[in-house]
Amino acid sequence: MAQDSILLTFPQGLLGFSDLTTFHLFEPKGGYPLKFLQAADKPEISFVCMDVAAIKIDYEVTLGDADANLLGLERQEDAMVLALVVVPENPRGMTANLAGPLVINVKTQVGVQVVLDASKFPLQYPVFGPQDEVVLAFPRGLIGFPDLKSFRLFEPAGSYPIKFLQAVEQEEISFTCIDAGAIKSDYTFPLEEEDAAFLALEKPQDALVLAMVVIPEDPRRMTANLAGPLVINVHTRSGCQVALNPEEYPLKYPFIQEG
Amino acid sequence: MLVITRKVNQSVIIDGNIEVVVTEVTKDGVRLGIIAPREVTVHRRELFEAIAEANRAASGQQQASVEDAAALLRARMPKVRITRDR
Secondary structure, three states: OOOOEEEEEOOOOEOOEOOOOEEEEEOOOOOOOEEEEEEOOOOOOEEEEEEHHHOOOOOEEEEOHHHHHHHOOOOHHHEEEEEEEEOOOOHHHOEEEEEEEEEEEOOOOEEEEOOOOOOOOOOOEEOOOOOOOEEEEOOOOEOOEOOOOEEEEEOOHHHOOOEEEEEOOOOOOEEEEEEHHHHOOOOOOOOOHHHHHHOOOOOHHHEEEEEEEEOOOOHHHOEEEEEEEEEEEOOOOEEEEOOOOOOOOOOOEEOOOOO | OOOOOOOOOOEEEEOOOEEEEEEEEEOOEEEEEEEOOOOOOOOOHHHHHHHHHHHHHHOOOOHHHHHHHHHHHHHHOOOOEEEEOO
């Protein structure tokens, strides 16, 4: 299947490339978060860019009148924001230019490169965070898996926001999970005294709560287990799986809301 | 399976440090009290099985379907904020 591409018009071109006004934006499958912006008139010129939303920071782009009029954005949802990426010899050193984002109106397919204050926004933001291998200890294992007491938490960009909890002792076993707060902002449950003490949890902010995710053939029907959350103390990196009443908390919470 | 008969307030000791006590017997069931070290977990069987089953289901994911699911989720997540400079 040919890659989908959309044709974009940048009336002012890009900074330093004011003559390049038309581009094809390719989004290779499995290549998330990277995309390619290829100049229609000069196909040998191609820019690597990425969805800024993949960089997990609170990024806000302020548009001046000229840019806003050019884009004619009616709704927030019509905007796509990309950052140009520099790929050095070692791809792990990839950096994104957050001071000069490309703001695109997906409805009109018009884009503009916005110039932000480079003293506030990094020109070379490292795309891959520090290689912090997060290993979590689960002294009680998981329910049904009492022998798995140690896990690596992986968050590959291509699967964001889904994470993987891989058993250190049995690497072929990996659980898909997600930050419970990301799927249900009002998800709360009582934590037994013994569990809180077991995890040395003093305040709710010290806890990361993950829910196991099951993805059926139709990904729109994916569900999260809210009756068996994993509660992790982010400071000590130890966790346990809590069993809640399935009559009060769904075992298969369908968190993709239609519409 | 080891079957032992206990009266109310009698108990069994498992593995030297887990105690199960019969605290009450009513027409609705038998109430058990369990004293065990912190690392030992105790769950009602049906709850245990439901969650173990859900865990098993979450461990059998194909990489490709995870990426499709992730793309779907990202499309619905809040996007970068655009504000006007007035």
